[in-house]
Amino acid sequence: MARLVYVMDPMCSWCWGFAPVVEALAGQARQAGVALHLVAGGLRRESRVMDERGRARIQSHWQAVHEATGQPFDLSGGLPDNLVYDTEPACRALVTARSLADGCASRLLGLIQRAFYVERQDVTRPRVLVELAEQAGLDRQAFAEGFDSQAQRQATEADFAWAENLGIAGFPTLLAERDGTYALLTNGYQPLDSLAPLLDRWLERGVRG
Incomplete structure (x- = not known):
């Protein structure tokens, strides 16, 4: 079995910056019959509303990602009001989507990212994620029931543990897996013209093999 494994967090700004790159790479792999599998990495587990210092720090990260990647951000509005920066609910939404219809998980990821970074929606809130x-x-209804279930909470924690046990400390991380063996394509943002040739070589080795 061969697949790309994308380890990310929907509330990681560099993952939003990487979104066009991973979409292009997924298309490149798909032409060779290789699918993309999402793993929720789990970025932050805050329990308090962010203070102004924290909001300013995040805003500076967004500015840097925008300048490096060209991805859109609401830099004037910034983070949603009264945000508790806990990424578990958004990650659980992806895990739930993956369990219901794997093909919908990537679509949901893009919608969550755009809602958070461009539309200033609080994607930690279940009602927003259901929409x-x-x-x-x-x-x-199926999504809402799954999202609230203990099974999907455990599955989300299993994703977090998988990434941690593999030693993945930063996002985005893109792995190419063949028969249980992983090749690292990137840990951190890189542009498409750097990564497409690496993926091509990995795909070609699979054809020759």
């Missing part, structure tokens, strides 16, 4: 899941093509 976005419906937009991604998932059944609203």
Whole structure:
């Protein structure tokens, strides 16, 4: 079995910056019959509303990502009001989507990212995630029930543990997996013209093999 494994967090700004790159790489791999699999890495588990210093720090990260990648951000509005920066709910939404219809997970990821970074929506809130899941093509009730279930909470924690056990400390991380063996394509943002040739070589080795 061969697949790309994308380890990310929907509330990681560099993952939003990487979104066009991974979309292009997924298309490149798909032409060779290789699918993309999402793993939720788990970025932050805050329990308090962010203070002004924290908001300013995040805003500076957004500015840097925008300048490096060209991806859009609401830099004037910034983070949603009263945000508790806990990325577990958004990650759980992706894990839930993956369990219901694997193909919808990538669509939901893009919708969550755009809602958070461009539309200033609080994607830690279940009602927002349910709306976005419906937009991604998932059944609203099935998603809501799955999202609230203990099974999907455990599956999300399993994703976090998998990434941690593999030693993945930063996002985005893109791995190429063949028969249980992983090759690292990138740990951190890189432009498409750097990564496309690496993926091509990995795909070609699989054809020759």
